[in-house]
Amino acid sequence: MTSPLIKRCLAVSIISLVGLGPVVLFVGGAQASYKATPYQTSRKNAGTPNSTMVKKNSDGVIIAYGNSSITYRAPSAALVTLGDALFQQNCASCHGTQANGVPANGTAGAFPDLVGLGPATINFWVDSGRMPAANPRSIEAIRRVPRLTHDQALAVSAWVNSLSPSYPDIPYPHLKNANVADGAALFALNCASCHTIEGDGDALAMSTFSPSLRKIPSIEVAEAIRTGPANMPRFTGNLSDAQVNDIVKYVTTEIQHPNNPGGFGLGGLGPVAEGFVGLAFGVGVLALAGFWVGERDD
């Protein structure tokens, strides 16, 4: 038998569910109307190398690119034929046989144009396993076990680059020359705002996310920084090769092999995890201890 009070309470909760919903949505959701744009912009100016590190000859052709911090190498021309075959097999169904993109759902640029993006861009996506995409319709491709080997990925990037040679080339960082303390400072300023200061990644706006940096080889870190894949901004002239080298060293040493002298790292989630552990293990276990120390009633 429900008392009148209970009936009233249930009525209030149902009304609030129905009534407050639209109110909350109205004040919470839209301050300005947001039109969804295609997720892949058409990237002009994608291949601009670090403008301080480029040596040009008298004709204005770039002849040297890189230094003692990072060496940039274009993939070998001998891989182009293999790359062509691999591309037609694995990539052409979405990106087109000429790698210049295919409209999907009537939206231009949905499966993007890869021409002129530079070998490092292509190599990053393929070598990290993000491409071929597990779900081509997802907002952000997830990292997974790569479908192609390292050499096969290089071959694909060699072929795509051959369509319109561009920058950046594949970076090979020389970690022995890097300064991990400078890398820590640069990481905190440029990278921590998306990837978190511990490098674990997190959910970002809409359904995008920044990936964890824990299991990434050094070449891939450098490629990501220089090419800015997907929603990640690219760092070209604003970070010198020495600075990128420092960041790569910091990520591959401290982030990927943290010291953790204090015990278990609790997943790098910070105070959220600490709160759980403190309340569950600390207060919880002590409350149980109190249950033993004290008495129970009848």
Next chain:
Amino acid sequence: MTDEHRTPVSLSGLSSNDPRLQPAARHPELVERVISVCFIVGTLCLAGFGACYWIDAQPWKLGATLGGGLLFLGIGIVAWGKYLMPRGPFVEERHTLANSDADRRAFAAAIVERGGSVVQRRKLLGGLLGGAMGIFGVVVMFPLLRSLGPLPKKTLQHTDWRSGSYVVDQSGRRVEVGDLAVGSIETVFPEGTENSDRGQAVDQTVLIRVSNEAFTTMKGRETWAPHGYVAYSKVCTHLGCPVGLYEQELQLLVCPCHQSMFNVTNGAVPQFGPAPRPLPQLPLYVDSSGFLRSQSDYHQAVGPGFWERS
């Protein structure tokens, strides 16, 4: 341990061999042996703590020995008190806290009549003293508050960006027009402030290249983003966190603290989240040597809202 089903008895009426003063455990010798083991283990752990400290062992070893020692000692002591000490329960009377009516009346009389009547007769003195205490209460707050810091005046309304300030990164290097590619972001400051606290706190600005050509974010800002370089204040208008999270495809600047999202292409208007105002945009221009410079200070106060913010 107290046995809830036994009738509570007063502590004082018991002889020393009363069964209720006997240990609570049914097998006290066994319990005693268990407690001895606990004590021995605890002592060994604490000795281990001393040893670990001596040899400068890792922190987890120090903590494990200390924790184990304290825990075992604690378990032993509690078990002693619980199982080997007199079982109860014992009872004690509560005495009403309130005193008798006569005492209460005398107390009230002392305060009201003895003290009160004195003030009643001297109303003028009472009033003057009350006023003096009031003034004292106010002026004593002056040094406690005002000496702590300066007056805000107009400090929050301006940054150090001026007409012609060079845009520099945190190492002091001037930003040139060819530096950033489309989709790049950099944290910049007016030249000279990049190492100062104030510079970092107030002047911090994000520089984003959204296109290769001049870009218009809003009406009236046609000259503000030359060559596609857009500059917004990095101080979030919600609570002041640096808005460093840039998603180049979504063209959103997301504040990492409470996830306010600002649209980079239309003047950093907030799309979502608790931020109330757009990020102020810094008007830029490119000088003859190719360096980026600011046309003027921000046209409004940067950062979170405050009363005098117009």
Next chain:
Amino acid sequence: MSDVINTKRAKKQALGSYGRVGKSLDELDDRLGLARGGRTFMDKIFPDHWSFMLGEIALYSFLILLVTGVFLTLYFIPSSAIVTYHGSYTPLDGQKMTQAFASTVNLSFAVRGGLLMRQMHHWACDIFVGAIVIHMARVFFTGAFRKPRELNWIVGSTLLILAIVNGFLGYSLPDDLVSGTGIRIAYSIILSVPFVGTYLAFWIFGGNFPGTMIIPRFFILHCLIVPLVIIGLVSAHLFLLVRQKHTQFPGKGRTEKNVVGSPMYPVFIAKTTGFLFIVGGITALLGAFAQVNPIWQFGPYDAARISYAVQPDWYMGFLDGALRIWPSWSFHSWGYTIPFEVLIPAVVLPGLIFNFVFVWPMIERKFTKDNEIHNLLDRPSNRPMRTAVGVTMLSFLGMLFIASSTDVLAKFFNVSLDTVLVAMRYLTVIVPILAFPITYRICHEIQTLHGGGRRKTPNVVARSAEGEYTATPSPRYVDDVPSHLEATPVPTYIHEESEESGESGVRVVDR
């Protein structure tokens, strides 16, 4: 000759029947008058239900905070002066940082036992606030705050506020990236107060953010001023508890006019000392195996740097959650701004919550019209309205805590961040409203349950000659004979100077 032979025995006799200890106590009594008060104190009876141990967790973690805190003050340098770190942690080697941060890194890596002390201190604080919260919940749900204990409730609620504040001040001291962001947010919250916000912020911080004064000021507040107030209030809390005597659950032999339990000495002192060691042990084990606040990974605070996935420590989470989900309402007219999107979640809401907590005894007295003294506790299910109000408040706060981890939830459940935020806006309103009638109903259901909430006693099943089975509940111990209070003569070894009252077995003590 008898003096020589019996010297030892004579000396022993001269000491009296309690030996050397008795003689010392006599000496103390000559000087301090301890004997009667001491006996009364030691005979004090403490009800020892397990839920009364929760406040002790708080008390003992506070003691641990004091001890580990003293260690930390010997090494921590509360200064914002910039120094260059040269030490064993390579990612910071050669970096410029404040002396506060550098000394904390030094504490963690160069001082023997320093990291353990730091972590124990931090874990003890998390446990301290958590224990206060569940202790308060126990007091609330059992009605222990009623007359005459309203004052103790107010003292305890103030202690909760001070514990939270001191925790915030403490974890902000190392001046690392994560806690420095929290200080920036605190600055903006102070700014948001209408009329006086800018003045207050400039005075508390000694100027614009960040300035150089805030770390030294936080240090003095955290190590001296607030702990002194806490110690004073804890002493008042315990004094009131001893003076008014502890409450107890109703049960056999328990009335409004007595206290049933174990005596202070030796039982309660033994159990509570053991519990202190257990609290210390668990805190040390947490400090050993669970890394907390690894400031070296965060790096020094720089106003232009920020990390994602930053939350304050758990007890500040309700403020962070409220700030995240509150819509961006802001008043801006006539040249003035009132940032309601900051003011309401961060100033008005906690103000309302804590004011509600403080005046709850008065509210309940008004509604129940109950001005009696209560020394017996309620079972929560017997007071459905109060229990429902408490659960509603706790679920509201719980929703705010969950709302502070929106990005972690989005990552964990693979949901869009925006969806999580909008969902939290709904849930924070709906879950508490739903919790009220559900709790109310559950309480009523428990009341109607025969023996609900009680421990099961065995049934004695008997078969009659006709073959009928009957089951009767048995007492716990089959050989337990219910006794009644009988008049027992006062044992001869107790010397009573005052007259015994006529009642049996009860000693009347003059106070």
